[in-house]
Amino acid sequence: MSRYRVAVxxxxxxGLLDPQGKAVADALHTLGFxxxxxxxxxxxxxxxxxxxxxxxxxxxxxxxxERLLANPVTExxxxxEVASS
Amino acid sequence: MSRYRVAVxxxxxxGLLDPQGKAVADALHTLGFxxxxxxxxxxxxxxxxxxxxxxxxxxxxxxxxERLLANPVTExxxxxEVASS
Numbered sequence: 001m002s003r004y005r006v007a008v009x010x011x012x013x014x015g016l017l018d019p020q021g022k023a024v025a026d027a028l029h030t031l032g033f034x035x036x037x038x039x040x041x042x043x044x045x046x047x048x049x050x051x052x053x054x055x056x057x058x059x060x061x062x063x064x065x066e067r068l069l070a071n072p073v074t075e076x077x078x079x080x081e082v083a084s085s
Numbered sequence: 086m087s088r089y090r091v092a093v094x095x096x097x098x099x100g101l102l103d104p105q106g107k108a109v110a111d112a113l114h115t116l117g118f119x120x121x122x123x124x125x126x127x128x129x130x131x132x133x134x135x136x137x138x139x140x141x142x143x144x145x146x147x148x149x150x151e152r153l154l155a156n157p158v159t160e161x162x163x164x165x166e167v168a169s170s
Contacts, residue, residue, distance in 0.1 A: 035135040044129035
């Protein structure tokens with residue numbers, strides 16, 4: 001049993017409204033950052049997972065994303081990194 | 086002027102309380118994912134920035150993080166990627 005540090009990114013599905021991103025973009029424009037064309041806001045999760053091997057840690061994380069961490073209707077997730085820790 | 090896609094991760098500073106991460110870890114335990122030792126929840130931002138070159142896009146993004154995107158007291162940010170788009 002080893003401990004793995006897994007980084008996951010959960011982002012609003014492309015094409016769906018992203019009101020939080022729009023609000024951040026508007027605030028940046030107000031602050032004078034006129035070169036910002038668009039902002040998308042998602043979640044960055046870092047999980048410390050105990051698993052037999054890296055493949056198991058990855059599979060467990062995928063299950064967690066499907067069952068809790070990401071909204072399957074509006075969000076996509078990506079397992080960005082699995083590192084032994 | 087080119088458009089750059091910049092990915093930024095904003096995470097709670099290590100050592101500070103992360104109540105959202107604690108709540109997610111507890112929920113995962115309740116769902117049967119006992120192997121999850123800890124969860125940290127941060128934000129994943131993707132910005133489309135118009136800038137003269139990549140270094141400028143990176144500098145602008147750093148300024149945006151310092152002025153709006155990250156809380157300087159409780160959060161750290163990392164510019165994960167700058168890609169021409």
